[in-house]
Amino acid sequence: MGLYAKHIFPRLMDGIMRGKEFQRLREGLLKSAEGEVLEIGLGTGLNLAYYPPRVLHLHAVDPAPLLSERVAKRRAAVPFPVEIMYLSAERLPYDDGVFDYVVSTWTLCTIPDPQAALREVRRVLTPTGHFLFLEHGRSDDARTAAWQDRLNPIQNVIGCGCNLNRRIDQLISKAGLHIEHLDRFVMEGVPRIGGELYRGVATPNRTDVSAPPETDGR
Numbered sequence: 109m110g111l112y113a114k115h116i117f118p119r120l121m122d123g124i125m126r127g128k129e130f131q132r133l134r135e136g137l138l139k140s141a142e143g144e145v146l147e148i149g150l151g152t153g154l155n156l157a158y159y160p161p162r163v164l165h166l167h168a169v170d171p172a173p174l175l176s177e178r179v180a181k182r183r184a185a186v187p188f189p190v191e192i193m194y195l196s197a198e199r200l201p202y203d204d205g206v207f208d209y210v211v212s213t214w215t216l217c218t219i220p221d222p223q224a225a226l227r228e229v230r231r232v233l234t235p236t237g238h239f240l241f242l243e244h245g246r247s248d249d250a251r252t253a254a255w256q257d258r259l260n261p262i263q264n265v266i267g268c269g270c271n272l273n274r275r276i277d278q279l280i281s282k283a284g285l286h287i288e289h290l291d292r293f294v295m296e297g298v299p300r301i302g303g304e305l306y307r308g309v310a311t312p313n314r315t316d317v318s319a320p321p322e323t324d325g326r
């Protein structure tokens with residue numbers, strides 16, 4: 109990892125993503141989590157404060173240990189055990205069907221193979237489990253989407269692999285998860301190209317996904 113990715117980007121990200129509106133959205137998403145929970149893309153641990161005490165055990169993965177001291181502080185303030193593994197979500201080291209909830213916030217934009225990660229999410233959820241997601245992605249507005257496509261190469265560099273133009277809902281469905289609920293809105297205080305949010309809940313669809321429908325999921 110280079111100097112920018114290791115020291116500068118995590119501080120920038122942590123500073124921006126602990127803003128008031130981010131906090132409000134994190135709290136709203138996570139309030140229903142309970143039992144055995146997995147978070148993919150822990151980052152600097154900004155979700156930790158918003159998990160309710162009904163969570164029994166939190167597992168978290170991220171390929172990069174980002175701002176370890178801040179993560180340790182946030183982890184110490186949580187009333188349940190938190191186990192962190194530094195690895196990619198595309199290959200999870202858990203048995204099938206073990207998590208009641210899997211959580212992803214502002215992470216599917218960055219995972220190099222989001223489809224593989226989402227197939228893993230589906231695999232590790234219990235048959236009655238829930239995938240909670242809060243992600244930014246491709247706009248439904250053609251002009252905004254065109255700007256997202258244009259600016260994506262730059263965002264990829266300054267956002268350490270972040271993409272502006274992924275169709276999050278299509279990626280989720282294509283991985284064999286069933287979207288039970290989806291909110292689409294533009295986040296307050298964030299430029300539209302990065303503020304087009306996909307917030308929702310998906311469940312493991314146990315029907316065959318060997319031949320998923322063709323989509324423009326990017």
Ligand SMILES: C[S@@+](CC[C@H](N)C(=O)[O-])C[C@H]1O[C@@H](n2cnc3c(N)ncnc32)[C@H](O)[C@@H]1O
Pocket residue numbers: 121125148149150151152153154155169170171172174195196197198212213214215218219220221225
């Ligand atoms: C924009 S940050 C969001 C962090 C955190 N989820 C939050 O809401 O503050 C994106 C995160 O995705 C992580 N990430 C990148 N590739 C990943 C992968 N293959 N598997 C899991 N996480 C990954 C990055 O290391 C980073 O922590």
